[in-house]
Amino acid sequence: MPELVDIRDAFFDELYQIAKDDGNVVFMAADMGAFSLERFRKDFPERFINVGISEQNLISAAAGLALSGKKVFVYAIIPFVTLRCLEQIKVDLCVMNLPVTIVGAGAGFTYSSDGPTHHAIEDVSVMRALPGMTIYNPSEQMTAKAAAQMAYQATGPVYVRLDKGVWPLLREANEDFSAGCSKLRNGSQVLIVATGSMTHMALKVADAVSESGVSAGVVDLYRLKPVATELAEIAIKFQLLVTLEEHTLIGGMGGAVAELFADHGVLLPIVRLGIKDVYPERYGDRDWMLKDIGLDVDSLTTRIMLELHRVSCGTMERSMAFDMTSEIVNSLDISGFSRLLGVPEEEFSAEIRQFIDSTNFDYEIVGGADRERLLLQILNTIDSGTLSVSGPAKQVAWERGWSENLLEFEQSGNDPKALFPKFVRKGQVMRLQGSFILPSNPDFESAMVRVIRDVLFRKYFADVRSVFEFGCGTGLNLLHLASIFPEKHLYGLDWAQSSCDIVNRLAKAQGINLKGIRFDMYTPDSALDLTSADGVFTIGALEQLGTGFGPFLSFLREKSPAICIHFETLNELYVNPTLSDHLIKRYSDTRKYLDGFLDALKELERSGLAEIL
Structure with missing residues (x-):
């Protein structure tokens, strides 16, 4: 296997070998260098010309040399050697159809932190419009070497856009590259x-x-x-x-x-x-x-x-x-989250403000034909007969799922990244405030949950003694809570023993005040030390109870904690006379997800036994 080299060095090393055999090859630069060019400059000083930072002169001078029979290669950063001297390229090279090769350095975001002056993201569009211009864009050293040879053999103008750095080999050295x-x-x-x-x-x-x-x-x-x-x-x-x-x-x-x-x-x-x-x-x-x-x-x-x-x-x-590639991009910012949660912006912590500012919360609304196809997909899924249903029998599946996370957590050396639930699929279409959306960021959902958690935890759990999460899964919500309130006693409760094992291992690895406890919400254990001084929350856990939430709700009413936060899908909210609400309600009904919980809470409120915030 050939030694891996920088993609630019591969091109210039090949050009050096060409120049050894052909004294008509001339290299010109606009105050640009490369390690591999030093050999060319040293061995062929009369054929290495640095014109300084004057790209327009570079192109015109190259045209003059080409008219005198030379094979000329010019070199500079892409935006400067294409856009800055476009007229010279058009008139001096393309109109005359001269054998001059423009070698541009820094394709795409190669010079990322230098900003738009150095980004090369429109050069192909411009150069492709010039009649007679051939364009090569190598992906690694073999195609870079081939581009040097094909540019040398060309009888008209050529543009080669080079990246930088060492890239994995993708093909053999003896491959025929003439196909393009x-x-x-x-x-x-x-x-x-x-x-x-x-x-x-x-x-x-x-x-x-x-x-x-x-x-x-x-x-x-x-x-x-x-x-x-x-x-x-x-x-x-x-x-x-x-x-x-x-x-x-x-x-x-x-x-x-x-x-x-x-x-x-x-x-x-x-x-x-x-x-x-x-x-x-x-x-x-x-x-x-x-x-x-x-x-x-x-x-x-x-x-x-x-x-x-x-x-x-x-x-x-x-x-x-397509509708999904429209230029209408929406975004959630601090004010958007404030409206979504009904929490004033001033109650957002400095940490979560910084997180929101540094995270991509852009999304596009799925509309038109794309929305129709999505609704058809939902309908086909509902009618497929393949959807599993919630209920006590699902405990085995959840035990197996959390066991997989536990194994990965152990094998990773207790890396919290291994605790990300496998049922959460990144980058999926979501529903937000009545619309289907496609986020730009594949981690949009988990980032959004992080913001919601942070705001609600700080707002409602600041004054409680301890916090209990029911249906805690891999404990990631509790890990976040521990970072906010390290002094509080935290408890993760789940009907799967593997979940409790994860939580206890997480507590030991992170050194946090956290304990995992086996708990079945279908048959709550009243011996649990949950008091009116404590807080409770669930995130997507009650859906498994379906209509069987009664025992757990009675348990909470008996214990009467200071605050309960339920971040759950509620069937009772899908009441709009729209196809999307109808299908989501049907999907939830088909899977026998949580149903009737909000109505039960309202009844407790009417009886003076609860207050809905």
Whole structure:
């Protein structure tokens, strides 16, 4: 296996070998360097020209040398060597069809923290529009070496956009790269076509969707212009084609592929994933930025699974513009959470304010045909006859599920990340204030719960002696509570012994005042030391009681704790004369989830035995 090298060094090392054999090869830079260029500058000083920070002069001078018979390669940071001197590229190189290769450094968010002046997210759109321009976007060192050779052999202008860093090898050194694309992974349902560094992301996403039983293929499109016609032949065997790029969707690689399919009469659903028609407003390292805009593995996996479901529902008659890719983006901020919870903003802690400000709470409302398909999916699921129902018999399943988390927690060395419940699926469509939404952040749901927990815990548990969580699962809610009130006695109660074992192990590992206790809400133990000085909460735990919540409610009434917080789905609230409310009520009824609880609380309030806040 060849030694792994920086993708730029691979290109420049190959160019050095070409220059050794051809004295007409000239390299010009706009005050840019690279480790591997030092050998070129040292061995061929008369053919290495640094024009300084003057990219427009760089292009015009290169054109002059090309007219005198030289094969010229010019090098600078992408935005400066493409956008700053676009007129020179058009007039001096493309109109004249001269063999000058523009080598741009820093594809996509390579220079992430330097901001939009250094981001290269629109260069392909601009350069692709220039007649006669060939464009290469290597994904690793082998395609970088091949790009150097193909650029040298070209008779007209070429643009090569290079990333930086060492990337895993994706192919053999002796592969034929003339086609302009390579299939890296076989599949039958979804074909992901990616370019540059996003090819590596595509392979990770393909692995992720395969865990859900989806067969995904991957193609590396390393020549962006002209797009290989072979791609159309590969794609027609799939149900869905996804293009993936670290570039604006306007005129980028996805657009080029769509144009190819249109020109060749290929009727295939296409989903273009990339950067929307906005400049990022927040900057950090590259991985953080990609996650912030939804181009990380989790976000992409979620989106592809949703799109494949649409296709599998028979929605072949689709346009290229989907409701879900609209530019209408909503977001939850501090004021939004304040309205949602009915808690004044000034009662939000500094910690949770910072968390909200630093977390992506953007979402798009599912509307139009997408909403209709989603409702159809819900209806089909309800009618499928495959839904399990709640009740005492489910205790075995919950015991098994929490046992899996317990094992992972032990094997991870007590890492709390191993406690994330497996039934929580990231990045799913949610219902928020009467609308179905698709979050940008795959962790939207868990982040939202964290905010709600923090606000309610601080507001209602500050003055209680101890806090009891019934149906505590893996104890993550209690871990959060312990970080707020480390001095309080906390108790996690669950009908699964494995849940209690997790809580007790968590208490020991974290050094917190927490105890796990076996407790069955169907047959409550009145010996539990719960008093009127204590607080109680449940989060998504009462749903398993169905209509059998009576014994537990009587138990709470007998113990009369100071405050009870129930963060639960309540059937009685789905009363609007809408199809969505009707289907959600039917879904809940089918699974025999919590029903009648709110009415029972209201009856207690009318009798003066409880107060609903």
